Each structure stands twice: as structure tokens, then as C-alpha cells.
Amino acid sequence: MPLVYLITGEQSGDILGARLMHAIRSRRPDVSFAGVGGSAMTAQGLDSLFPLRSLALMGLAEVLPKLFELNRLLRRTVADVQARAPDVVVTIDSPGFTLRVLKALQPTTLKRVHFVAPQVWAWRESRVKHFPGLWDELLCLLPFEPAFFARHNLSARFVGHPVLESGAGAGDAARFRQHHALRPEDTVVTVMPGSRQTEVSRLLPVLEQALKLLPDPVVPVVPLAGPVAEVVRQRTRSWPVRPILVSQDADKYDAFAASAVALTKSGTSTLELALANVPMLVTYRVNPVSYVIARRLIKVKYASILNLLLDREVVPELLQFDSRPDRLAAELHRLLNDPAAVAQQRAGFAQALAMLRPPLGSPSECAAEAVLSLLPAR
Known part of the structure; x- marks a missing residue:
């Protein structure tokens, strides 16, 4: 069974991951999943390596006291990925954690997808120079992001924004x-x-x-x-x-x-x-x-x-x-x-x-197609 290893560090990424898992499984029922996620991904069959709340931090002053623990979780995640040798690693948002995971995995031959482009267009654009080689596919939620990354010779794909699938407009x-x-x-x-x-x-x-x-x-x-x-x-x-x-x-x-x-x-x-x-x-x-x-x-x-x-x-x-x-x-x-x-x-x-609408299909379907293109054929 092909193995997709998903990693996120916050609730919004957990929801994206769950929809992505559902879209992948609807196309490839033979795929199995492992990784780090929350309750939404757990409902889709993920047995998270550790609780998502361990990574729910933001801001320099908030992260510094937890730096030792975050480094421990980083090492644990990388070791688990290497031990399982998945067919594809999908990191979802949470760049403070996920990009460090990708950096640690860079020397491997593992296929890697990063879902939700880092917002370097908003601040610290110089970080772009560290991105080449971190992933095989970069999936963007915002329509202007592929052009931004193209200026830095990085390929990126707009898949649409998953809020369109949320059902937020269907309340009673x-x-x-x-x-x-x-x-x-x-x-x-x-x-x-x-x-x-x-x-x-x-x-x-x-x-x-x-x-x-x-x-x-x-x-x-x-x-x-x-x-x-x-x-x-x-x-x-x-x-x-x-x-x-x-x-x-x-x-x-x-x-x-x-x-x-x-x-x-x-x-x-x-x-x-x-x-x-x-x-x-x-x-x-x-x-x-x-x-x-x-x-x-x-x-x-x-x-x-x-x-x-x-x-x-x-x-x-x-x-x-x-x-x-x-x-x-x-x-x-x-x-x-x-x-x-x-x-x-x-x-x-x-x-x-x-x-925010993707060219074809739904955002999770577009993202799933990008991940599936990296899996071995049936």
C-alpha cells in the first residue's frame, strides 16, 4: 500500500489535511496515511505521532521557552518519517515546524509536497533563497503566489482556497x-x-x-x-x-x-x-x-x-x-x-x-491530484 505521511502543526492545517486525505482516498483507496495531525485528520484515519496541541504556538517570545521541546518533536518526526520511508511526505502550513522537517529530509530521496506556500511575499522575502530543494511540489492557496515564486525561479501551483469547501456559507x-x-x-x-x-x-x-x-x-x-x-x-x-x-x-x-x-x-x-x-x-x-x-x-x-x-x-x-x-x-x-x-x-x-476558485474541481481535489502524481502507479 502506498504511504502518504502528512505533517501539520495547527488546527487550520488539520482541516486541510483531513480534506486532502479524503480526496486522495476517493481516488486511491489503496493509500494509507501516517504523520502528525489533529482531530480532523484522526477522523480520516490518521494515528498522530503526538498531540497537535504540542505545536500550537506563535510568535518569537512564545516559542523561545518551548524551543527544547519543539526540537525534540522535530527530531522525533524526522526519525519517524525516515523509519517509515513513505512514498510522499506532505507538509501542511506551519512553516516554523514543517520547513525544518523538510530541511532535515532534504538529503533523502523522499518525494515531498508542501501545501500552503510560506508567506514570504508578506515579510522576510530573503527566506526564499533557502527553499530550492525543499520540496518537489509547492501548492498555493492564493492566486498571486505562483507569480511571486516564479520571480525566484521556483515552481508553484495554485490549487484554490479550501475555505470554498468549508460549508461556512450554508448555515441556518x-x-x-x-x-x-x-x-x-x-x-x-x-x-x-x-x-x-x-x-x-x-x-x-x-x-x-x-x-x-x-x-x-x-x-x-x-x-x-x-x-x-x-x-x-x-x-x-x-x-x-x-x-x-x-x-x-x-x-x-x-x-x-x-x-x-x-x-x-x-x-x-x-x-x-x-x-x-x-x-x-x-x-x-x-x-x-x-x-x-x-x-x-x-x-x-x-x-x-x-x-x-x-x-x-x-x-x-x-x-x-x-x-x-x-x-x-x-x-x-x-x-x-x-x-x-x-x-x-x-x-x-x-x-x-x-x-480564490481553482481552475478545475475543488481545492482539495486539485491538491490531491498534485500529491497522487508523485505516487507510484497502481
Whole structure:
């Protein structure tokens, strides 16, 4: 049986990996899987080498205390890959970990695919010089990435963005309101603080205070990301208005459909909300040391993928020192009471999502074809 070894380091990569596994198996039922993943990949048959939460870190200041443990997990992963000798290694996003795995595997003859191009177009473009030889295929989610890598003599393939397969736009607002006994006049606000411990620790208190400052009461809904679900449960118990916590994707998408507005961190969550047509405000905070370093290196104008795709600020961004409860509350209040601003955002959503569609098939099908092209014939 051909063996595909998949490695990811965070929840978003776990979802990509699970869809990729499903698409591969639908074409090649004889393929088996091994590697590092989370609950979604486990549901597709992966027995993860270690728990995904061990790698759920972000930012220089957050990673440094865990450096010894991360190096241990890196060595363990590389040793497992070499022992199993898979037909293809697929690393998914999480460049801080996965690119180091690829570097360690570079002397081998193993076929390698990296899924989700490193965002070197955003910052530290000089890192591109370290990429030649790391992979046989680079799969990109954003349409402008292949041209960027071509300028550096690196081949890359646009496979489309997997958010299009998420089902985020298929929620049922009436079902959500009925299930949670909400009144027609209740205003639902989705709050998305992230899927990493550091994100949640920094953002949740700010988001709570912002909701308190709104002149009219709202019903907050917080989708729970696996690695931080228990932390979010604990930290929201003291909220004056206890939020509705949802853990399943179907419930999250129903919440989107019922939401008047969303307050979210930057990242894939913005694309999910756009697919659900939910007007939003983007915010983010990192460790101040990490922020000072990143600010000197980041080259792009926007944090939101939507704004990057359209090259204009369709979605308001309040980041780091601007991520204050009073600023967030004022912008949320404006979105809740300005139909023209909402219409402008939704027009931008349609434009951006059209740019993310692959040439043929679905994103996971395109990615699966790239992986299968490296497998031996039946």
C-alpha cells in the first residue's frame, strides 16, 4: 500500500489535511496515511505521532521557552518519517515546524509536497533563497503566489482556497435561533479569538470589554477551536453576558447565518465569514516584542486576506495598539447601524471569493491530484 505521511502543526492545517486525505482516498483507496495531525485528520484515519496541541504556538517570545521541546518533536518526526520511508511526505502550513522537517529530509530521496506556500511575499522575502530543494511540489492557496515564486525561479501551483469547501456559507439562522431560544430582536455577534493559546490569552479580554462598551446588548457567540476549547470555556465563565459556545462546524456556520456582525482575528476565519456574508471587524494582538520585530519586516499593507486580495481596505483592521475595547466597540456599533458599510463589505466579499476558485474541481481535489502524481502507479 502506498504511504502518504502528512505533517501539520495547527488546527487550520488539520482541516486541510483531513480534506486532502479524503480526496486522495476517493481516488486511491489503496493509500494509507501516517504523520502528525489533529482531530480532523484522526477522523480520516490518521494515528498522530503526538498531540497537535504540542505545536500550537506563535510568535518569537512564545516559542523561545518551548524551543527544547519543539526540537525534540522535530527530531522525533524526522526519525519517524525516515523509519517509515513513505512514498510522499506532505507538509501542511506551519512553516516554523514543517520547513525544518523538510530541511532535515532534504538529503533523502523522499518525494515531498508542501501545501500552503510560506508567506514570504508578506515579510522576510530573503527566506526564499533557502527553499530550492525543499520540496518537489509547492501548492498555493492564493492566486498571486505562483507569480511571486516564479520571480525566484521556483515552481508553484495554485490549487484554490479550501475555505470554498468549508460549508461556512450554508448555515441556518432560524435553526440557530430556535435551538438557543433567541428572540427575533436579539442581535447575534460572532467572536473569533483564534485557535492558539497565545491568541486567546491576548484577545479574549479585549473582545469581552469591547462587547461591554456597546450601547445596546448583544448575544455573543464564540466558536471553540479544538486546541483552546477548554481555555475559552474557563475565560468566558466570568463574562457578564455568557456567550453561546459552539464546538461543531455545523453549529458555527448556523451562528454565522444568524450573526449581524463578527469580531475576529485575522486569518482564515475572515474568509469563512465572507463566505457566510457576515460583515466583520478584524483585530489582532501579539507579544509586544514579536510585534516590534514583525513591524520592521512585514511588507504588505493589510493583515486580512480579503483586503490583500482586493488591495484595498474592505474590512476594517484594528491591530496591536489599535486593538482597544473603545475602538473595537465604536467600529462594531458603526457596522451594526450602517447598511451602506455592510453592503460595501459584502460586494468586496463576492469579488475576493471569486479570485480564490481553482481552475478545475475543488481545492482539495486539485491538491490531491498534485500529491497522487508523485505516487507510484497502481
